Amino acid sequence: MNRQFLLTSLLLLTSLGCNRLDTTYLSYRGESINGVRVFADILRDKGHIVDVWPSMRDQLYYGYDTIIILDKTNTHPSEELTAELLNHFEMGDAYEILYVGRDLDVTPHYWESIAQRLKETNQPEEAVKAMNEARQEMDSQMSRKSGDTDDENDPIIFTVKKNRTAIETLEQINLISFDEDAEESEDEQQSIEVDCDWRISRTMVPVEDAEVIWTDEEDEPLLVAVYHEYMTIYGMSSAYPLLNGALTNPSNRNVVDELDNLFVPDGKIALVTSGRLLNSENEDSQMWRFLKVFPHPWIVGQLFLFMIMFCLWKFPIFGRPRREEYQDLKRFGTHVEAFGDLLKLTRQRSFAIKKIREWKARQSMTQRHGVKN
Structure with a gap:
């Protein structure tokens, strides 16, 4: 409740011109309305240990039960990220990976709310300025969207998102569940409605073997899952309900609650705030990458210690003196x-x-x- 009050106060102060509006997408530090600090704190309140990482890296292979990747791009996972996720299937410890694509953020909705508040306080000129800000933000985000293009890269969870005919505000999402005890029939599939406030402008296209878990009122997929032998990868179409500004609405906390039900209880979560790979911009040598992955540092350290002990034993200057055979110097x-x-x-x-x-x-x-x- 205190966190919600602080964020609401932030919106009011910004609307009065006391602070400059921070709209940095997926920012963890600061007070961005498009940040994810509140989302991370909610997960911590639910008993999880949450570490925030700016990019994918080798340290995420071990020690985490869940990896959440919030991508800053507007397409499906890149070829490099897809290869990294496939490596996690074979080598990683995580039980589930959640990949969240990018759609709209909270900024247009924020300016619309400010405009409405200004109208109610008889400030029509300021209200018009706020609406212009909202339109500019929306135009910018819509122009940034990717269209229905083909990609040679084999998708791992979903392909590029199809543009919807209009921007929609979802007030409910349908959670699809299956009754394992029921006979094979259409009645086996059940749907549970959950309230939300989710703005969305496009729809993802899942891969063939994906199972749809969440849908909107028109049965368009919002969350899908692909099950592997030791791991499940989830694909979520948009991070909108997970952003700071959206979580001021209590209904969007229902989305986080339902999302948390998919994770390992009280598990350790890695929250990655981009789909970028660390090695894509900062190439390391193969040996250095090898040494950074557990348990390789322990193995190399023990080998190095063994070499030092061998040198101390072998060389007479540092180790035990050699025994020379006695020779008669008088001969x-x-x-x-x-x-x-x-x-x-x-x-x-x-x-x-x-x-x-x-x-x-x-x-x-x-x-x-x-x-x-």
């Missing part, structure tokens, strides 16, 4: 062998032969003088 042959070893270290054959000849010459002279004496 003259020992000196000759030592002299030969020294000459061998020089690796100069001519020099060694010269020294040996000089030594033999001195020995001959010594023997001759000894005979004369």
Whole structure:
């Protein structure tokens, strides 16, 4: 209740010109009406541990039960992101991944609300300015939308979204459920209506093996699921009901409640505020990427420690001294062998032969003088 009051106060203060309106999309810090801080706090209030990441990265492979990807683009997952999600199916720990596409944000609705409030307070000129702001924002967002285009990339959850004939405000969504105990018939599928305040301008086209979980009043899909062996990937058409400004409406909190029912209870959630991959803009070497993925750092660290211990044991300067065999230094042959070893270290054959000849010459002279004496 306090969080809702603060956001409502923010809207009122902004309308009076006390603050500059922050409309940064998917911002976690600050007071953006299009941010996701309230959404993250609601998940924390429900018992989840929520970490917010600005992009997809290798750290998300391990330690998270749920990964929520809020994409800033207007199309389905990119080819790079699709490949990353497929890697999560094989290597990741997450039980479910929720991919949320982008449609409208809260900004046009905000200016329309301001215009209505100004009309009620007999400020027609300011109301016209606010409506102009709303139209400009809506035109900007509609021009940013992608049309019905084909893509060579095989979709993983849904393709590009088809534009609707008009912008719609959904007041209810239908939650599709299946009665496992019922016989196979049309009555097996059940629908539960949930109140919301969800503005939407286009519809996603799910892949063939996707199961529709949420629909609007015209049975257009809003949330779909594709089940894999160890993981489920969900696709949501729009992040509108998850934004700060939209969550000031209590009915949109129903959407978050129903979304939370899909997640692991009290699990650890990674909230990614873009579909961008970290390595797409900051390429790392393959070795560095390998070292950043658990448990590779532990393995490499133990190998490095083993190498240090081996060096301390092997080299006599650092390790235990070697035991040399005892040699009788009084034996003259020992000196000759030592002299030969020294000459061998020089690796100069001519020099060694010269020294040996000089030594033999001195020995001959010594023997001759000894005979004369």
